[in-house]
Amino acid sequence: xxxxxxxxxxxxxxxxxxxxxxxxxxxxxxxxxxxxxxxxxxxxxxxxxxxxxxxxxxxxxxxxxxxxxxxxxxxxxxxxxxxxxxxxxxxxxxxxxxxxxxxxxxxxxxxxxxxxxxxxxxxxxxxxxxxxxxxxxxxxxxxxxxxxxxxxxxxxxxxxxxxxxxxxxxxxxx
Numbered sequence: 544x545x546x547x548x549x550x551x552x553x554x555x556x557x558x559x560x561x562x563x564x565x566x567x568x569x570x571x572x573x574x575x576x577x578x579x580x581x582x583x584x585x586x587x588x589x590x591x592x593x594x595x596x597x598x599x600x601x602x603x604x605x606x607x608x609x610x611x612x613x614x615x616x617x618x619x620x621x622x623x624x625x626x627x628x629x630x631x632x633x634x635x636x637x638x639x640x641x642x643x644x645x646x647x648x649x650x651x652x653x654x655x656x657x658x659x660x661x662x663x664x665x666x667x668x669x670x671x672x673x674x675x676x677x678x679x680x681x682x683x684x685x686x687x688x689x690x691x692x693x694x695x696x697x698x699x700x701x702x703x704x705x706x707x708x709x710x711x712x713x714x715x716x717x
Contacts, residue, residue, distance in 0.1 A: 555657065559611040562660055563651040564590075566674055567609065567699070574701040576708070587636030588646055594708045603712045606644060607676075608637055611651040617673070617695060624675070626650050627690040634689040637679040645717050647707065648677045648691070649699050674699035676707070678717040 564580070571578040571592055579591045588606035596602050610633075615624050626648075628634045637648055651674045653660060662669045676699040677691060684690070697703065707717040 556611075558657060559613075559651070559653055560609070562653065562670075562672075563609050563611045563649070563674065566651060566670060566672075567592075567607070567649060569670075570674075570699060570701055570704055574705045576704060587633060592704060592708070600712070603708045604644070605707055605711060605717060606646045607649045608633065608646065609649050609651070611653060613653055613655045615652050617652060622695055623692045624650075624652065624695060625690050625692055627688050629688060631687055631689065634679075634684065634691075638682045638684075640680060643711075645678070645680070645711055647717050648679055648693075650675050650677070650693055676703060676717075680716060 567590060568578045575594070577593045577595070579593060581589060581591070586606075587608055589609040591604050591606045593602050593604040610626065610628075612626065615626060617624055637646055639646075651672060653672045659671060662671060675693045675695070675697045677693045677697060679691060682691065710717055
């Protein structure tokens with residue numbers, strides 16, 4: 544890396560959001576899914592991931608609420624990570640029982656040092672952090688700021704997104 548990146552503290556959260564949007568868009572593109580971003584978070588989701596119909600089938604989609612944090616680390620060998628919601632409303636919207644239109648949480652864990660988010664070389668650009676996903680439908684909590692346990696195995700990648708959409712298409716939970 545050639546020099547320290549100057550970060551304006553008030554834009555740090557915006558930068559985390561932009562990094563996560565790039566990650567999710569790249570995963571969607573890898574498996575041929577379109578990412579349809581919402582400009583307002585009125586319905587408690589940030590993106591709808593849509594798989595276009597094949598032959599006579601209907602399109603299949605899942606809506607996702609994105610959360611990003613620097614407050615969690617993934618220790619080697621950890622099987623889960625804990626994420627605490629800042630508000631009850633965000634939790635409630637994800638646990639609500641739903642019919643056909645399913646919602647998931649996509650959680651990105653990033654380093655506090657913004658200069659460590661990516662590494663660029665002539666042959667590749669590496670994103671050094673990871674997103675995890677969780678189907679929260681039906682979960683309960685009495686806390687004002689609920690905490691969820693996200694399996695480390697739930698890495699959000701093209702295979703995971705394809706599996707989520709396949710399960711929804713088959714009438715199952717994501």
